[in-house]
Amino acid sequence: MRPLKFTSLVVLTMIAPKAVFGEKILFIESSPRNEQSQSSKIANKFVKAYLKDHPKDTVDILNVWNEELPELNEDTLAAKDAIMNQVQPSAKQKEAWGKVAETFKRFASADKYIISVPVWDFGVPYKLKQYMDIITQPGLTPLESASSTKGQLTDKPVVLFHSSGDDYSVGSRAEDLNNRKKTFVRNWLKFIGFKDKDISEVSMKGALSPKAKENEQKALTEAEQLAATWGK
Numbered sequence: 001m002r003p004l005k006f007t008s009l010v011v012l013t014m015i016a017p018k019a020v021f022g023e024k025i026l027f028i029e030s031s032p033r034n035e036q037s038q039s040s041k042i043a044n045k046f047v048k049a050y051l052k053d054h055p056k057d058t059v060d061i062l063n064v065w066n067e068e069l070p071e072l073n074e075d076t077l078a079a080k081d082a083i084m085n086q087v088q089p090s091a092k093q094k095e096a097w098g099k100v101a102e103t104f105k106r107f108a109s110a111d112k113y114i115i116s117v118p119v120w121d122f123g124v125p126y127k128l129k130q131y132m133d134i135i136t137q138p139g140l141t142p143l144e145s146a147s148s149t150k151g152q153l154t155d156k157p158v159v160l161f162h163s164s165g166d167d168y169s170v171g172s173r174a175e176d177l178n179n180r181k182k183t184f185v186r187n188w189l190k191f192i193g194f195k196d197k198d199i200s201e202v203s204m205k206g207a208l209s210p211k212a213k214e215n216e217q218k219a220l221t222e223a224e225q226l227a228a229t230w231g232k
Helices: 006-015 017-021 038-053 074-084 091-108 126-135 175-191 212-227
Strands: 024-029 058-063 112-118 158-163 199-204
Touching (some): 024 038, 038 112, 038 158, 038 199, 091 126, 112 175, 158 175, 158 212, 175 199, 199 212
Parallel strands (some): 024 058, 158 199
């Protein structure tokens, strides 16, 4: 067999770049507890199992606590208003908006997404909410136009790894509150373009309950099983 020439490689790359070089996965970690985090632990188990079958894929880890996330301050919001009203922003506003655009560019460049989401007071960690606010902006790729609210990040799979210290199972005292958090994240994904069929979820409940080990093992097993079929 003759060695592949450069021109042939270019053609092959144009035809199926993902098949040749693999896909990019953005792993968004929203817990600052690192290895002590149940949501991160289960997500990492998933990543390990997934990469075993997809060695060409790469994982970009974005821990929202370790990133210098842009602030949605006066200059950033003024730039947003300028874009929506088709007005030329000031140099200071352009600089502020450029940081938002770069944050979104990293997000949009991924082919698949993994998000670990622990419960914090019946909601999401505030750093994750900040990240969500930053990339959900008019004038960027997920919206049809500067005034549109229809997302465009379609046909990309995403898996959410939820964890909670309390038991939020059916019939528990805080079931509804936990469901609100899960619904909030899912609705945000749908708002920026993800489809229901592409959103998967694994939950680890009761990390502080007597059944913590049993619940953890169940979630880890579910994560491994999902890794075998995810995105196919």
